Amino acid sequence: MTTKINEMNTYIRSLRYEEMDQAIELSGFAFQHTITPEVRAMRRKMIPSSSVRGIFRKEDDTLLGKLTLLDLQVYVGEKVLDMGGIAGVATWPEYRRLGLVRQLLAHSLREMREKGLTLSMLHPFSFSFYRKYGWETFVDRKICTLKMAQVPVYSANGSEGQWVRLAASEEAWTAMQDVYDRVARHYNGTLVRTGMWWQERVFQSGSIKYVYERAHEGDASTEGEGSGKEEKVREAFLEYEVRDRKMKVYASGYTTEAGRRAIWQFIAQHDSMADEIEIEVPANEDMTYGLDDPKFKQEITPYFMARIVDMEGFLRQYPFQPGSACQLVLEVVDTFADWNNGAYLLELDEAGHVAIVQISEERSLERSGHDEATLPVIRGAIPDITAWLLGYRHGVELYKRQLITGDEQAVQVLSSRLSGHSTYLPDFF
The missing domain is CATH 3.40.630.30 (Gcn5-related N-acetyltransferase (GNAT))
Incomplete structure (x- = not known):
C-alpha cells in the first residue's frame, strides 16, 4: 500500500552533491531533454547542488520534486536589487497534483525573505499556475x-x-x-x-x-x-x-x-x-x-513572471523619483506570503527618499502620529502591485481595470514617482 503524500510525511532540503544526478534525470524527463554525458557535466558545473531544493518522502528519502533557487541581482531604476531566480521546477508524474510544488514555492519564499532577496523571477510553464502564488507577468519578448x-x-x-x-x-x-x-x-x-x-x-x-x-x-x-x-x-x-x-x-x-x-x-x-x-x-x-x-x-x-517577496523591504529599496512630497497608504493583499498582508504608510519627500510604516494591530496609524481618515489609500494584490512597480503596467491602467482600487489621484501621484523604466530581459534561467 502506497503511503499518502502530504506535508506531514515530506521534508525539503538542499540536495547533496551525490544526489545531483537524480535532479538532472528529473529535469531531463520533465523538460524533455536528452541527458548526454556532456549535458550532465555542464549542468553539474553551472548549478551547484546547494542551489537545488528537493522535496523528499520521509520514510525512504525518495526525491519527489525539486526546484533551483538562484541568488541573482537585477536593475530596477538603475539601482541593483538582490533577486531570487526560480528555475527547474519539476516533479515525477506519479507525484503531481499533490501540492508538492506549492510546498517548494512556500519554502523558497521564506528562504528568500530570510536572505534579504526582496524580488523573485521565474519562467513559467503556465502563467495561471504561478499567478495563484503571487507571480505576475512583468516582461515580454519582442x-x-x-x-x-x-x-x-x-x-x-x-x-x-x-x-x-x-x-x-x-x-x-x-x-x-x-x-x-x-x-x-x-x-x-x-x-x-x-x-x-x-x-x-x-x-x-x-x-x-x-x-x-x-x-x-x-x-x-x-x-x-x-x-x-x-x-x-x-x-x-x-x-x-x-x-x-x-x-x-x-x-x-x-x-x-x-x-x-x-x-x-x-x-x-x-x-x-x-x-x-x-x-x-x-x-x-x-x-x-x-x-x-x-x-x-x-x-x-509574455516571457518571465516576477513577484515581490518582501513588500516592506522592496519599498525601502525602491528608487522613487523626485517630486512633490506626499503621504499615502498602500494596502496589500498577498494570499501566499502572509507577511506582506497589511497596509503600508509611505512618506515620500521631494528628493525621493521614503519612510515606511507597516500598519498592523500593534503598530497603528494613530500610534505613528498620523490620522488614517485624512490619508489617501491605494489597494491591490501582490501580482498587480509587482507589475505596477516594475513598470510593466501603468497604475492608471490597472485602476481603470479595477485591479488597483482606492484613491485615483493617489494612484496618479505614486505612478509619477516610480522609476519610469520599462522592463527587458534578454536572458533565460
Whole structure:
C-alpha cells in the first residue's frame, strides 16, 4: 500500500552533491531533454547542488520534486536589487497534483525573505499556475522579422568607428559587459551579469559576439594642456548567428545614436549571406518609425513572471523619483506570503527618499502620529502591485481595470514617482 503524500510525511532540503544526478534525470524527463554525458557535466558545473531544493518522502528519502533557487541581482531604476531566480521546477508524474510544488514555492519564499532577496523571477510553464502564488507577468519578448531590403541604410561619416569580434576570454566578457551594463541599467528586471554568467551562459551559446568602438577625444586637462588624448569608447554590442540565409540577432544594445545606426549598418553588411533578419529587441523599442518600408512582422509574447517577496523591504529599496512630497497608504493583499498582508504608510519627500510604516494591530496609524481618515489609500494584490512597480503596467491602467482600487489621484501621484523604466530581459534561467 502506497503511503499518502502530504506535508506531514515530506521534508525539503538542499540536495547533496551525490544526489545531483537524480535532479538532472528529473529535469531531463520533465523538460524533455536528452541527458548526454556532456549535458550532465555542464549542468553539474553551472548549478551547484546547494542551489537545488528537493522535496523528499520521509520514510525512504525518495526525491519527489525539486526546484533551483538562484541568488541573482537585477536593475530596477538603475539601482541593483538582490533577486531570487526560480528555475527547474519539476516533479515525477506519479507525484503531481499533490501540492508538492506549492510546498517548494512556500519554502523558497521564506528562504528568500530570510536572505534579504526582496524580488523573485521565474519562467513559467503556465502563467495561471504561478499567478495563484503571487507571480505576475512583468516582461515580454519582442521579435521582429524583416527582409534584408527593409534594413535601414545610413551613410558613413567621419566619426565612424569599428566592430570588434570577441573570442571567449575574460577580456572579451569585460568589453561586452561594458556596453551591456550601461544599456541594462535603463530597464527594470535586467540581470546584473557576473563573470561566471558571461562565461557559462553567454559565451558558451555558440553565437558570434561583437562590440562597436569609436574614438573620442579625452579630457585634455587630465593629460596636460592641449594633449587631447583619444580614447576608444564602446557604444554598441551584437550577438547573432547566420544559418540557412537567415540572420538571427539574439541580443543587441546601444548607448548612442551612432551605436544604433552602426548596428543596422553592420547587419546590412551580411546581405550576401542572409535574405531575412530576425532580431530580438526590448518591447518598447520602436522598430518601424522612419523606415522606408515599416511593414514587417513584430511578435510580442509574455516571457518571465516576477513577484515581490518582501513588500516592506522592496519599498525601502525602491528608487522613487523626485517630486512633490506626499503621504499615502498602500494596502496589500498577498494570499501566499502572509507577511506582506497589511497596509503600508509611505512618506515620500521631494528628493525621493521614503519612510515606511507597516500598519498592523500593534503598530497603528494613530500610534505613528498620523490620522488614517485624512490619508489617501491605494489597494491591490501582490501580482498587480509587482507589475505596477516594475513598470510593466501603468497604475492608471490597472485602476481603470479595477485591479488597483482606492484613491485615483493617489494612484496618479505614486505612478509619477516610480522609476519610469520599462522592463527587458534578454536572458533565460
